């Protein structure tokens with residue numbers, strides 16, 4: 001496996017530094033891989049004017065199997081142009097339709113919901129990752145501003161089919177989060193595709209819910225839900241709620257995945273089929289202090305190993321993280337005192 005590592009901005013490089021020994025360990029276990037670190041992010045843009053050139057994009061697409069990503073976002077670039085050109089472009093142009101964001105809290109004390117234990121919560125977000133309001137240029141006269149959202153049958157089908165398949169595999173309920181009551185065209189299309197797929201997945205208990213009501217129900221009875229499918233925007237919001245269920249932004253992991261049968265590949269899939277990143281951003285409020293929690297980044301490496309088919313290696317990483325947390329390893333966001341480096345060491349202690 002060839003991995004392109006893009007640490008990015010803020011705490012991105014701090015948490016990604018703690019993932020490199022995980023790659024080295026896995027290689028020591030006989031997993032064949034190499035990686036190269038790319039400088040793309042705010043500093044690189046401010047120094048060179050390059051966000052992500054077409055040449056680099058094609059290099060990542062054709063010469064790497066996976067991208068390990070930190071975070072992008074920098075107060076010196078308030079319009080977030082480089083984030084759009086790097087992260088959003090990679091998701092969109094690599095056709096990484098699914099943003100997969102699992103939520104299985106590891107410890108009861110991490111769950112902020114009254115009377116709910118970690119064992120009751122097994123949620124998985126399938127967020128559409130290439131469309132919605134993220135991908136079209138809006139406009140503004142200053143007084144009036146417009147953003148536009150696009151939803152295509154082909155992207156929505158890819159996402160929903162993947163979500164149905166996961167629900168089937170895990171024997172979990174599937175809920176589509178939507179606002180078709182107001183977004184009649186876009187979310188109307190989601191509803192139609194959802195209804196069309198339901199008969200194909202008769203063993204899956206599937207339901208569509210208004211996203212606002214779903215958020216309320218998720219907080220009140222998270223154990224009733226399993227796989228949650230949503231468009232790009234609603235999926236983004238649900239992701240951070242579920243990060244809170246797991247103990248906060250520092251713990252949540254995610255992958256961005258290509259779908260093998262995606263018609264947009266026209267039968268010729270790209271080499272790069274996944275981008276793996278913690279759910280959190282660059283956290284400018286704590287960047288440079290060495291206190292960020294690297295768990296979300298390390299758990300994203302586990303998702304990358306799993307995607308590569310290295311299930312046992314992925315499990316060992318997850319078990320090591322879970323064991324360290326259980327033994328009380330904690331950065332400040334978890335109420336502890338460990339800095340990023342010590343936390344990284346503790347989370348990796350079970351890698352033998």
Ligand code: NAD
Pocket residue numbers: 011015070071072073074075080083087249250251277278279280281282283284285286291292293294296333
């Ligand atoms: P954020 O996720 O960066 O931070 C939200 C809060 O969580 C902050 O208080 C932060 O300190 C805390 N936090 C986040 N990660 C943490 C960690 N690993 N350990 C401990 N605490 C952690 O979200 P934001 O503040 O809304 O955004 C900051 C910047 O990051 C913005 O520019 C935003 O656009 C960008 N962003 C990028 C990504 C990404 O690259 N995937 C994701 C989200 C936000």
Ligand code: IPM
Pocket residue numbers: 072073083088236239279281
């Ligand atoms: C995320 C982030 C990004 C998103 C931003 C930084 C563009 O919030 O990965 O969840 O909204 O997708």
Ligand code: MN
Pocket residue numbers: 236237239240279
């Ligand atoms: Mn987000």
